[in-house]
Amino acid sequence: xxxxxxCGSPIEDGSERTHAGRTLCEDxxxxxxxxxxxxxxxxxxxxxxxxxxxxxxxxxxxxxxKILDVLRETGGTEFSVVAEMTGLSASELEREVAALxxxxxxxxxxxxxxxxxxxx
Numbered sequence: 001x002x003x004x005x006x007c008g009s010p011i012e013d014g015s016e017r018t019h020a021g022r023t024l025c026e027d028x029x030x031x032x033x034x035x036x037x038x039x040x041x042x043x044x045x046x047x048x049x050x051x052x053x054x055x056x057x058x059x060x061x062x063x064x065x066k067i068l069d070v071l072r073e074t075g076g077t078e079f080s081v082v083a084e085m086t087g088l089s090a091s092e093l094e095r096e097v098a099a100l101x102x103x104x105x106x107x108x109x110x111x112x113x114x115x116x117x118x119x120x
Contacts, residue, residue, distance in 0.1 A: 004028055031091065060105070063088060063096050068119070071106060076118030 002011045004025040017029035024032065060068070066086045070077070074085075083093045097117065100106045104120045 006032075027091075060100075060103075061096070063092065064100055064105075067093070067096055067100060067117075068105060071117060071119050076109070076111070076116045078114060078116050082117055 006028040
């Protein structure tokens, strides 16, 4: 059994990927090839265009709903607290936050020297 050089999870024989000399599982390979970008003007433009086409309301996933509920409940809080309250891993939360940021549903701001996520 092979282990992923990035996350350490076991990889089934034949489904390993190689990138920059490292053996990666499929999830880590995708993360390396397509890193999360929260500040992406084209993604924001695309989300706004889709929103106009769907009568102003974009569909959100159950994970995204959980995140928005936590931010409504807390008035805004740190990334680690959102991860703990939603049960999402850091990488899952990072991807969902990026999508919600592109939809202009949440944003980041500094409060008392701490970076927090809050509703748009």
